Amino acid sequence: MNLSQGKSLVVLVYNSLGWKREDVLRIPVMSDSIVVHDSEGREIESQLLPIANASSHLRDRHVKAYLGTSPAASPKFWVAFPASVAPLGFSTYFISIGKRSASISSTSTLNSQGSESRNLQVGQGRLKLQYDAAGALSQYSDSKTQVEANFEQKYKYYLGQASGAYIFRPKGVVPIKTDGQVPPTILRGPILDEVHQQINPWIYQIYYCPFNIFCITCAVHL
Structure with a gap:
């Protein structure tokens, strides 16, 4: 996901089960200067991981198969962060470009x-x-x-x-x-x-x- 300065990607996570769910989300991003906030504006812990060449090549093949053209640019990182969702509820997270807090965000x-x-x-x-x-x-x-x-x-x-x-x-x-x-x-x-x-x-x-x-x-x- 290519985020321009000042814009955010809104990630809405829905839990259709009758019990609380906790999991780790991974979103592809272009930049290594990524911060993640919860619905209350608090920065949450996140981790950057480089995307493997095999994953990038597979994505490029799928894009070309569906769109007929190769993508102009490919994501270089995964941003991983923990998500907690109430039973039959949803949680909202915001991914944006910004200065990452060293105590909260880290690179693998x-x-x-x-x-x-x-x-x-x-x-x-x-x-x-x-x-x-x-x-x-x-x-x-x-x-x-x-x-x-x-x-x-x-x-x-x-x-x-x-x-x-x-x-x-x-x-x-x-x-x-x-x-x-x-x-x-x-x-x-x-x-x-x-x-x-x-x-x-x-x-x-x-x-x-x-x-x-x-x-x-x-x-x-x-």
Whole structure:
């Protein structure tokens, strides 16, 4: 979102459920001088994260497919901030260009593992992810329930065959191999951590680990 000086983007968040919802919102922006205010004009905590090239390329392809032309400019950052919405209610937030308060707003710190061979842990909240020396996700843990479980992630695709009806039937499953180690790139901040991995030339994976939300999300760009 390209904001001119003096204008704001109004974000209206609606909760259709019968209980309070808390989550982290991520809005694409052009500038790194972004501040977020709530409906009462108070600046709230926010975090800037650079948008991955894979996400930008995917967005550009969608824009060209729908509009027929490539976008003149692409967002360079995500601004992430916590949102709290009452049951069957809504909350309003305002995103604008301005001087960011150092004590409230922050930019993610980048940690690229490169060829380092060591285990690492991601997540500052209740849920944590453990990566082995090869860069593979090997374990997750829940500090509240004291649950620790091994984890193995694989990508596969299936070959389709015509069924004679309106469905596709898998003909066989083909595993997708990675090229040895897949070193993760980690973005850390006060609101959420992100783990970026280039699984192979056409699969890019991002894990989102919010600090105060009992949820971990994985986004895959093909």
